[in-house]
Amino acid sequence: MSNIANAFENGKAFVPFITCGDPDLDTTARCVVEMQKAGASLIELGIPFSDPTAEGPVIMEASLRALENGCTTDKVFDMVKRLRTELNVTVPMVFMTYANVVFSYGIERFCQKASEVGIDGIILPDVPYEEKDEFDGICKQYGIDLISLIAPTSDERISMVASSASGFIYIVSSLGVTGVRSNITTDIPSLCAAVKAVTDVPCAIGFGISTPEQASKMAQSADGVIVGSAIVKIVAQYGKDAPEYVGEYVKSMVDAIR
Amino acid sequence: MPDSKGRFGIHGGQYIPETLMNAVIELEEAYNHYKNDPGFNKELTELLNEYAGRPSNLYYAEKMTKDLGGAKIYLKREDLNHTGSHKINNVLGQALLAKKMGKTRLIAETGAGQHGVATATAAALFGMECVVFMGKVDTERQALNVYRMKLLGADVVPVTSGTATLKDAVSECMREWTTRIDDTHYCLGSVMGPHPFPTIVRDFQAVISRESKAQVMEKEGRLPDYVLACCGGGSNAIGSFYHYIEDKSVNLIGCEAAGRGIDTFETAATINTGKLGIFHGMKSYFCQDEYGQIAPVYSISAGLDYPGIGPEHANLHDTGRAQYVAITDDEAVNAFEYLSRMEGIIPAIESAHAVAHAIKLAPTLSKDKIMVVTISGRGDKDCAAIARYRGENINE
Numbered sequence: 001m002s003n004i005a006n007a008f009e010n011g012k013a014f015v016p017f018i019t020c021g022d023p024d025l026d027t028t029a030r031c032v033v034e035m036q037k038a039g040a041s042l043i044e045l046g047i048p049f050s051d052p053t054a055e056g057p058v059i060m061e062a063s064l065r066a067l068e069n070g071c072t073t074d075k076v077f078d079m080v081k082r083l084r085t086e087l088n089v090t091v092p093m094v095f096m097t098y099a100n101v102v103f104s105y106g107i108e109r110f111c112q113k114a115s116e117v118g119i120d121g122i123i124l125p126d127v128p129y130e131e132k133d134e135f136d137g138i139c140k141q142y143g144i145d146l147i148s149l150i151a152p153t154s155d156e157r158i159s160m161v162a163s164s165a166s167g168f169i170y171i172v173s174s175l176g177v178t179g180v181r182s183n184i185t186t187d188i189p190s191l192c193a194a195v196k197a198v199t200d201v202p203c204a205i206g207f208g209i210s211t212p213e214q215a216s217k218m219a220q221s222a223d224g225v226i227v228g229s230a231i232v233k234i235v236a237q238y239g240k241d242a243p244e245y246v247g248e249y250v251k252s253m254v255d256a257i258r
Numbered sequence: 259m260p261d262s263k264g265r266f267g268i269h270g271g272q273y274i275p276e277t278l279m280n281a282v283i284e285l286e287e288a289y290n291h292y293k294n295d296p297g298f299n300k301e302l303t304e305l306l307n308e309y310a311g312r313p314s315n316l317y318y319a320e321k322m323t324k325d326l327g328g329a330k331i332y333l334k335r336e337d338l339n340h341t342g343s344h345k346i347n348n349v350l351g352q353a354l355l356a357k358k359m360g361k362t363r364l365i366a367e368t369g370a371g372q373h374g375v376a377t378a379t380a381a382a383l384f385g386m387e388c389v390v391f392m393g394k395v396d397t398e399r400q401a402l403n404v405y406r407m408k409l410l411g412a413d414v415v416p417v418t419s420g421t422a423t424l425k426d427a428v429s430e431c432m433r434e435w436t437t438r439i440d441d442t443h444y445c446l447g448s449v450m451g452p453h454p455f456p457t458i459v460r461d462f463q464a465v466i467s468r469e470s471k472a473q474v475m476e477k478e479g480r481l482p483d484y485v486l487a488c489c490g491g492g493s494n495a496i497g498s499f500y501h502y503i504e505d506k507s508v509n510l511i512g513c514e515a516a517g518r519g520i521d522t523f524e525t526a527a528t529i530n531t532g533k534l535g536i537f538h539g540m541k542s543y544f545c546q547d548e549y550g551q552i553a554p555v556y557s558i559s560a561g562l563d564y565p566g567i568g569p570e571h572a573n574l575h576d577t578g579r580a581q582y583v584a585i586t587d588d589e590a591v592n593a594f595e596y597l598s599r600m601e602g603i604i605p606a607i608e609s610a611h612a613v614a615h616a617i618k619l620a621p622t623l624s625k626d627k628i629m630v631v632t633i634s635g636r637g638d639k640d641c642a643a644i645a646r647y648r649g650e651n652i653n654e
Contacts, residue, residue: 100552105550
């Protein structure tokens with residue numbers, strides 16, 4: 001078991017996401033430090049992939065910028081190591097990337113490295129329950145949680161997926177890809193209740209959430225709220241000066257859900 | 259215990275977001291129900307025969323055979339199908355299936371535009387809404403097909419992300435499907451993507467080899483020695499191979515797009531240059547860098563300009579049952595011109611990759627050998643691009 005459970009022990013968890021290497025890994029590291037300072041409970045680090053099929057334009061473009069700027073899986077590992085050893089980041093951190101990034105690195109080699117540098121979990125949006133065995137066995141050996149996702153379309157799959165989940169459960173708020181939405185139409189309370197009926201693993205909601213009002217509403221049903229695109233947009237806007245603005249934003253979201 | 263479905267050896271599977279899992283399960287259940295349903299099959303056969311013009315001819319290319327001086331060459335004329343390519347075989351099957359499933363909207367990716375045109379055609383016929391995603395680069399090099407799709411009533415969405423070619427059109431289609439599932443069927447055009455697509459598309463394209471086997475038996479009284487087809491994702495190739503897979507005397511050869519050469523970065527020859535990976539819903543071979551980032555592939559042929567290959571082909575390669583060769587742009591363009599002058603048949607630039615290998619292989623074989631080459635589509639759509647390649651600008 002990883003340290004992810006700690007993230008959900010002190011009230012509702014705020015989980016910010018950032019694309020590593022946009023505009024560069026030094027800025028990413030400084031953003032992560034600010035996120036922790038602002039009260040983030042768990043931080044999601046996106047390892048960029050060339051063809052992120054579950055992402056909307058904001059994160060997709062950030063991923064491509066990061067790759068163009070020379071970000072690689074090895075450089076992301078180095079940054080995480082620096083966060084843990086030099087920059088005093090102690091909150092749990094999970095990677096969010098795509099199956100091929102892990103597979104091509106070698107699943108075992110990836111998990112070993114991730115565990116060494118201090119990663120607690122991995123989110124792979126293109127690895128559903130049916131394909132998880134290939135990754136999950138090795139993740140477990142290295143004390144890394146492979147995070148399960150549940151979508152508004154999961155229906156009768158919920159108990160199957162949730163009962164084998166570890167770390168936390170990522171509840172996808174809406175159909176479609178990541179990105180800011182003005183309106184989330186899924187019946188979130190029912191979806192969360194269905195998950196909670198079969199597992200004690202904490203659940204966090206993501207996809208489309210950007211405002212403190214939305215976050216506060218989501219936090220009524222779930223144990224945590226995940227925000228990605230809204231943060232990646234701030235980084236795109238302010239570039240190397242982003243850490244300060246990211247910190248302010250994370251603080252406003254943390255305040256809204258506690 | 260989780261059960262990974264749709265495997266061909268180690269390849270295949272269902273590497274897709276949870277949001278789409280119930281959609282592919284629903285599709286699999288519907289397909290398993292209808293594939294053996296006599297009513298469904300009767301309706302599909304009628305459509306293929308009365309609407310699409312099947313069976314397609316197996317034509318003895320006598321002049322080409324004599325010119326090359328070796329194996330006897332037959333051309334399987336998928337270019338004569340309605341809409342001008344083999345794509346209609348799969349699309350009529352999937353559109354009929356989608357209709358039975360109560361879907362009212364088809365979405366599709368397209369590279370050269372042939373699959374997009376076929377999907378737009380079926381949507382018009384069945385009175386369904388249709389949206390086709392096409393890389394911006396491809397909308398420019400295949401402008402005629404964009405116009406045809408619009409004429410048929412489809413919306414064409416130019417995709418600007420990534421390399422703005424076929425792989426990006428597939429990604430965008432997957433994104434669109436996760437956004438709108440209830441009324442929408444993703445009419446995937448090749449033997450790729452998550453299970454059950456590689457199986458469904460293969461079954462609908464298998465009509466090519468079912469016919470060619472009967473036709474060659476009738477004309478020659480025996481099986482061919484070689485079957486050649488061009489291979490990007492691999493739908494016409496698997497259709498051309500399928501009914502010969504158990505006939506071990508038949509050599510199966512897929513012709514990949516080498517672009518400017520397999521020793522350059524400007525290539526799309528997946529088996530020849532790729533490595534094992536997971537992308538677009540499947541495990542298979544992909545052109546990628548050391549960190550698993552998908553490579554920006556290149557071929558003169560928009561239809562073969564894809565960094566992956568269907569999982570069943572990957573397995574046919576692993577087992578040695580099929581062989582995959584790489585054909586450069588130059589060789590394909592020469593073959594495009596050769597078949598036009600030699601037989602009066604203008605092949606699609608995709609199909610010209612198979613013709614190019616036939617030109618190399620036939621003279622090395624004795625005259626009692628028989629070769630079947632699939633002409634997957636007609637080349638009218640490519641004339642402007644080939645003229646440009648030869649330094650001539652023509653107005654379409």
